[in-house]
Amino acid sequence: MAYWLVKSEPSVYSIGDLRRDRSTLWTGVRNYQARNYLRSMTKGDEVLFYHSNNDVTGIAGIAKVSAPAEADESQFDAKSEYYDPKATKEEPRWFAPEIRFVKAFARIVELAELKKVRALSKMELLRKGSRLSVQPVTPDEFEQISALADGDPVRK
């Protein structure tokens, strides 16, 4: 089983929205590297749900992959902000897996806090200039963050 992290602006789609919906198709990703990661997700993979571009940025909860990626329908919809005129039904460019709500953390594990944890210093999320909205996470990083969410915030 693999572990991942996905970013979402909570004003667009939050962990609370996912809890309400139970599951959702992860559409709208329009970056090739992120697309490739989405396509390599398999059912059962666990996903850290990150809130970006917000008053409080950080990891808000956990989801899991409930179905592998299929063509992202929004690429064919001329009225969608995610429309891609170069995509065709025969050769779709963009793909969306289905992810299912697992839990919202009792507290958001904030970005500033993640930066203080030595064991996480190699995380893609923390790499300078990193903007990838879908990224792999190691089993150890996933465990560390789950444990942080269940404990008190890291000081220092």
Added chain:
DNA sequence: GCCAACGTTGGC
């Protein structure tokens, strides 16, 4: 709102 770091586009 600012801006650094990226990614994409398109002329040549």
Added chain:
DNA sequence: GCCAACGTTGGC
């Protein structure tokens, strides 16, 4: 293939 211009992401 190069690279300048432009657009986007996302922290602060």
